Amino acid sequence: MALLSFSRSFTLLSSPFHFFSSRSIRRRRSFVCSLSTATDVRSRSAVLWFKHDLRLDDHPALSAAETHRFVLPLYVFDRRILSRYSDDMLELLLFALEDLRNSLKEQGSNLMIQYGCAENVIKELVKEVKATDVFIEEEVEYEMRQLIGVVKKTLETSSSLDWNLDIVMWRTPFYDVKNLKELPASYNDFKKQKLLPTSPLLPATLPVVETELDWGPLPTFSDLKEFIKEKLGKPEESWNLMKEMPAEVLLKENLSKSSETIPKSLNDKSIEQRRRDKSVFVTRKGDIVGGGTNTLLNALAAYLRYLEGTARDDWQEVHERLRNAETREGASFTSLFGPALCLGIISRRRVHYEAIKYEKERNAGFLSPFGYSAASVAAAADAVCSMEWFWLLALKSQVSNEGLYxxxxxRWRGHLIQYTVVGLEGPAILLVHGFGAFLEHYRDNINAIAEHGNHVWGITLLGFGQSEKPNIVYTELLWAEMLRDFIIEVVGEPVHLVGNSIGGYFVSIVASLWPSLVKSVILMNTAGNVIPEFSSHRFTSERQTSAAARLGAQLLLFYLRLNIRNTLKNFYPTKTNRADDWLINEMLRASYDPGVTVVLESIFSFDLSIPLNYLLEGYEEKVLILQGMKDPLLDSKAKLAILKEHCTGLAIRELDAGHCPHDEQPQKVNSIVCEWVVAVERKLTANSYS
Incomplete structure (x- = not known):
């Protein structure tokens, strides 16, 4: 891979494009190419593959390609990409593509729309237009990186391409990070580097397309849904339908034993009406900002100026949605603009640039060292800085292999989630950690369990470890929905669910609400209560954050940082050496991530009112309780006694351990888990033949 540098300067760019890399797939050589000085630049032609960068504004690849003789902008409707999108995201995608195409047409260019496998589409187009460059934005998601790898390999091995073809990987640099491998692990250390955000680029102007091409039509929403479903089998389709039902609605239905009316989506006519009214909330639900880049910038201007008030109808609509989405301080920005940022309709650094520009306007050109003067500015700027940090962490994890796994x-609902998988075949086992932990807390379990012929998955839940920590309201139902979607989208088959502490409660919810996804449940010192005569009136979906909760989270964080070593040792009463420096440092590292106090606030609003005896109904002989009997957080004997009394068909194993038996006594736990999975699989196989 070689580095592309640009000596050409841009008005709003403070540093050169060292975030490009180019690979020649015909000549195995290293080179540095300056597009401003190369004599043959204007004779080159390019295919620019749009994925999550649906904009002309602040688009480094477009700015590089505009000097080419010919540029073919391309979007491919590839099921491997589309299957990850919710209906809202699909609608947002269609509106963004329509705007992108119109913007390109105004320049004399166009956006080609194709359907199928991206690697085949791109190969044929490269061949048709004799492209010398293919521009591809770098991704951090595993599936997307795999897809890009397939595209590269297809182009490299194609015998029909008998000229030099360069694959140009690019990204939009928010910070001028020279070497990802040297990125500090801690956000606290990263801030000490005092890197300033780079400035966004002005919209690029591509050369006029004079070649006759079939640009292809944009599909309707219903046509797109049918296209995605064409290759789905009935099991896959039914599993995907599960994701459309919120856990809260399903839980209430189960509790009331009656069908609850679900609000219907807005019909196409109401969508068209809102488009005529120039509303920026164009999707069926009408709760996220959509459209093209200019529409997003207008909505962002309205959002930032919330305190000023306005007579403009479109801005008043944004202000109304802001108030509705402000479930906690600053949460409205991610709720309203997060999906558009995920699709790249607007860049993170453009949002930051506009927020800071407005802040300076409010303060005579100055930025206060004591914080932002408007809550809306703080919400926008803090959100994109946080997104960028977790994006850098995710990218670093993909280019360097420094961890245990x-x-x-x-990417779940726009947020970056870390996971690992070991083993190529066998029963699927999903390990879920407890509060404050991460997938590596199963450091001595994942490989050992996989070696016994199992397909083992470990996940770091949203808000923990190096997974993203967005400014949202965290609930046990949110985490349960995340596990449901992970099983459906990533694992792809029913699993044996293993959960420790609060993770045990999450997997119990998953087992109760979506039993077709779960083969058995293993609970290790699980959270959750037993209520003998449970009635549905105990459950409430109302969650409120308060100043007291925020203060409590800050005090708790301060306490944990000071006392983490002693606290962890109390959790490991029989093997205090397992509370080692590695575990302590990993937890301390996560405690400095942006958004960590928001996650801690959830402790003060957890609702564990749905008891374990209700959640585990129907799982007779499919639930294993592993209990560390020296757990400092509860009376283990009393917990087991009430579980035995009110939950039928439980298998229980008592262990000489504390709150985290899987990490304190890993060999024993691994052996028990493997034996349990073999026994359950044997029963499932026997039942399938009976």
């Missing part, structure tokens, strides 16, 4: 990235 090979890390993969999954």
């Amino acid at each position: 090979s890390i993969r990235i999954w």
Whole structure:
């Protein structure tokens, strides 16, 4: 891979494009190419593959390609990409593509729309237009990186391409990070580097397309849904339908034993009406900002100026949605603009640039060292800085292998989630950690269990470890939905669910609400209560954050940082050496991540009112309780006694351990888990033949 540098300067760019890399797939050589000085630049032609960069504004690849003789902008409707999108995201995608195409047409260019496998589409187009460059934005998600790898390999091995073809990987640099491998592990250390965000680029102007090409039509939403479903089998389709039902609605239905009316989506007519009214909330639900880049910038201007008030109808609509989405301080920005940022309709650094520009306007050109003067500015600036930090962490995990396990990235509802998988075949086992931990807390379990012929998955839940920590309201139902979607989208088959502490409660919810995804449940010192005569009126979906909760989270964080070593040792009463420097440092590292106090606030609003005896109904002989009998957080004997009394068909194993038996006594736990999975699989096989 070689580095592309640009001596050409841009008005709003403070540093050169060292975030490009180019690979010649015909000549195995290293080179540095300056597109401003190369004599043959204007004779070159390019295919620019749009994925999550649906904009002309602040687009480094477009700015590089505009000097080419010919540029073919391309979007491929590839099921491997589309299957990851919710209906809202699909709608947002269609509106963004329509705007992108119109913007390109105004320049005399166009956006080609194709369907199928991206590698085949790109290969044929490269051949048709004799492209010398293919521009591809770098991704952090595992599946997307795999897809890009397939595209590269297809182009490299194609015998029909008999000229030099360069694959140009690019990204939009928010910070001028020279070497990802030297990125500090701690956000606290990263801030000490005092890197300033780079400035966004002005919209690029591509050369006029004079070649006759079939640009292809944009599909309707219903056509796109049918296209995605064409290759799905019935099991896959039914599993995907599960994701459309919120856990809260399903839980209420189960509790009331009656069908609850679900609000219907807005019909196409109401969408068209809002488009005529120039609303920026164009999707069926009408709760996220959509459209093209200019529409997003207008909505962002309205959002930032919330305190000023306005007579403009479109801005008043943004202000109303802001108030509705402000479930906690600053949460409205991610709720309203997060999906558009995920699709790249607007860049993170453009948001930051506009927020800081407005802040300076409010303060006579100055930035206060004591914080932002408007909550809306703080929400926008803090959100994109946080997104960028976790994006850098995710990218670093993909280019360097420094951890205990090979890390993969999954994007869930726009947020970056870390996971790992070991073993190629056998029963699927999903390990879920407790509060404050991460997938590496199963450091001595994952490989050992996989070596016994199992397919073992470990995940770091949203808000923990190096997974993203967005400014949202965290609930046990949110984490349960995340596990459900992970099983459906990533694992792809029913699993044996293993959960420690609060993770045990999460997996119990998953087992109760979506039993077709779960083969058995293993709970290790699980959270959750037993309520003998449970009635549905105990459950409430209302969650409120308060100043007291925020203060409590800050005090708790301060206490944990000071006392983490002693606290952890109390959790490991029989093997205090397992509370080692590695574990302590990993937890301390995560405690400095942006958003960590928001996650800690959830402790003060957890609702464990749905008891374990209700959640585990129907799982007779499919639930294993592993209990560390020296748990400092609860009376283990009393917990087991009430579980035995009110939950039928439980298998229980008592262990000489504390709150985290899997890490304190890993060999014993691994052996028990493997034996349990073999026994359950044997029963499932026997039942399938009976």
